[in-house]
Amino acid sequence: MSKELDLQNLEPVIISLGSHPGIIQSMLDYNYCLGHSAPNLVAIVSAGRKQERFFWGHDEIMVPVYAKLAKVPEQLRQQATGLLNVQSARRVLASMTETFELLPNLQVANIFAEQVPEVHALQVAALAEQHDVLVAGPASVGLLVPGVMKLGAIGGTQYPQLVAANIFSGGDTAVISTSGGMVNELIHTVTGAGLGVSFALALGGDRNPITTPAQAFLLAESDQRTRQIVYFGELGGDDEYILADLMKSGKVTKPVIAYIAGTVAGLFDQPPQFGHAKAMAANQSESAQAKKEALRTAGAKVMDVFGELATDLSAQAETGSHQAKPHRPIKQRSKAMIVSRISGDINGGVHLLGKELLSVVNENSLAGLDISLLLGQQITSPKVIEFSDYILRLLADHGPYVSGAVNTIVAARAGKDLASSLTAGLLTIGPRFGGAVNAAADAWLEGAGSDTEPKAFVAGFTANGGIIPGIGHKKYRIDTPDPRVKALTEQFSNNSNGDRYLKFAQGVEAVTTSKKANLILNVDGTIAAMLLDILESELDYSPDKLRELVDIEFFNAIFILSRSAGLMAHYLDQRRHDEGLLRLGEDDITYIPS
């Protein structure tokens, strides 16, 4: 446990391993109610999504979600001083081991899971000691430092509970408990008696809590705000004897008021197991009664009846010694169904990308507006806009022979309407037609990003029996190149300062064309590489941000946008001719009877 830890001056920057919306929201609420300017929970590590929505007061905010702790940006990992771990018990050892490596400035952590194997908890305890981190848990509701931070479910998971617990300002009584429910009960008892809490720590009811009662007592002794300690312990284990020794030897000098649960065990011949893993007396010395006596002998005030605690604390409280501090209140709020970063109404007027609709329309070219909408931000770089404009023009149509146009034409001649015929064409876009831009961007991002040699990259693909997206064309060959690729290359050299993805793609082409002449870098692969380069060099997109564009299929969006014009042109053209239903002739089909 941290020797230097100064609870009252903690500057919490918290990462959550796993997501427990109720607990996280209550931490943010506490954070907000204290009047802090920004949320102290900065990231969630969880699978399956990129951000999670929470309230910050009455506004909705997005907390970024990362698939792995290692994916959390370095800067945030350096800043993190707090960790909430709400992952399952089986992952605790692995995730905490990683945490201690990746969060060098971590000071406090809470492990929520029950049923962590004992030896895993001990291994985490050893690491915590080595890295000087205070860990509440396993099976703990966390750590509360009133006025500073709520880490975990402690104090409640709903705003009215936080208010009822009266924990927005601190006091002089430390609450230390092996039980999660009882830590909250004790917080209420302390504040209800007119005192305040200096900090409250739920150690967790496991046999081997990572932070021991003795360590918690020493923390209370060194905490400048704490005047006295209220302790809830249970039968089982020998912790209370260690506490008694600390008190007798003068290492803990602050007054201790304690309740040790489990005298009811005296009813039974066989030592019973109560609700917590630890609560099992193996012999007489581990009984609640014996431990109470040990603490009494060491000078603690030990209550036989839990309710006497409240009486004792009330007697101590001077009138008004702990008044409820006004906090920033939270009123009724409700979650929106949809979050949009593209557009929405502000004061009744439509806004696009943060600006009033008409001003956006007036300030942008069509290509400029389209690329801005697709990227979700107003793009001002003339090079990006010019290059986008060129691609949009280039991809508009490539003849009535291609799958998309054929489908649109067939649908149009069958008498279908515009929207149906257009979608019939669009539905052909996939890995073999038009839809390879995204897959190619994925490949170039992976290849160039991992510094793989093009030759090894190709070998990797062929070993898996795959075809490389963005490579190969039905019609064009190395000796009869695609004129669009040539034109793109010219356009690109005017518009980009970076070309590492294009270089990589061309390196791949050099390998593949040495095997087969039509395995050229095709127009899909070229566009993918060039877009990656131009976004990186002109708009400072990081590899992670480019990866996100691949994941959300941005690169295919450009093709679909452009080609939609061509497909609609074919539809309108067919409707003008109005030739009637298209039917294939017998020669068009080879029938092989089975």
Added chain:
Amino acid sequence: MMVDMPRQKLSEYRAKTIISKALELPYKGWSVDIEAPLPAQLQSAIEAGGTFALKVDQGVKGRFNQGLVALNVKAADLVEAAEQLKSKGYQWLIVEPMAEHAPGDERYISFMSDRLGVMLQFSASGGVDIEKQASSLQQVRVNDATDWEQLAQKTAINSRQLQQLTQAFLDNYFAFMEINPYLASENGLQILDSAVEVDDAAAFFVDSWQIDDFRSHSGHDQTPEEAVVKELDDNSPASLKLSVLEPNGSIFLLLSGGGASVVVADEVYNQGYGKQLANYGEYSGNPNAEETYIYTKQLLQLLLKSQASRKVLFIGGAVANFTDVNKTFAGVIKAIDEVADKLQAAGVKIFVRRGGPNQEAGLANMEVALAKHGLLGAVHDPDVPLTDAVKEALQEVDHE
């Protein structure tokens, strides 16, 4: 008590299988469910003749002194011997071919896990009366500085096997491993009896044992109500525990939270009502309304079965951090609604004290329901101290 323990006793059969494998020793024995047909291999061993040792395999201590062991059982008498052990209220046996030895050779060794690692205890005077030989026990902490050769001399187990035992203890997430007695002769190590407790939280990380290998014996037959709750608990991410202490008790507890439930039970005991306490149990970890409904239904069945003249139900807990009071109480209320007339006829009063998420709605709904059925003792929020509410409920029953 039948509450699930994080440390579980493994069947001796499974313990010996694991230990023998670690020591590269052959092991011959059978785990027998007396209520099921005999395993085929044991059947053929019986047909081949010989003598056997039968022992109750349900984690019971002091089996020999309790007469739960049958030695030198002839093949022809095996089934009858098993039936006799069954009649004492047991289901699981371990059956092994009988091994002859002189009593003086019996030794003791045990491994125990604690916060500092593994503690090894041993004695040259093992056997059924080891508790009386406490002074002969020596203990050594296992760590990098352990002198295995010296230990080998003291235990008469060679240093390689000692280290294999230690490794098996760690690899299999054992919390306690006792081999008592064992025989050490020129022929090597022979394990006669062994007892192992495992950390059941590690079930995911091992394949040498499973939950099926856990053995326990409650001392009383599990009531159908306890069995239902056990089943419920096994299939829920939340925790739901119920143990009957006195079937004809007058004080029934429906409690939430591992800590608060003990505080409430303590208070009953401290006030001198311990003998009238019918049950202990708790639910925690935010169970859903269906789960609290089933749980409450079982508890109310027990309450209605009790022959006590005055009966009281205390529904209580601390101020929950995340368990939803309204949701969990919805299940409780539904179960009360179903047997309200019977409860009323029995003159049962119900007292409630609880806090936590949505406590206002939960407590209000509870109060309305109890008043409607004429069962209302009192309903309190956390402004009333937990133990004060218990005291109030205890006024309803006669002091012993």
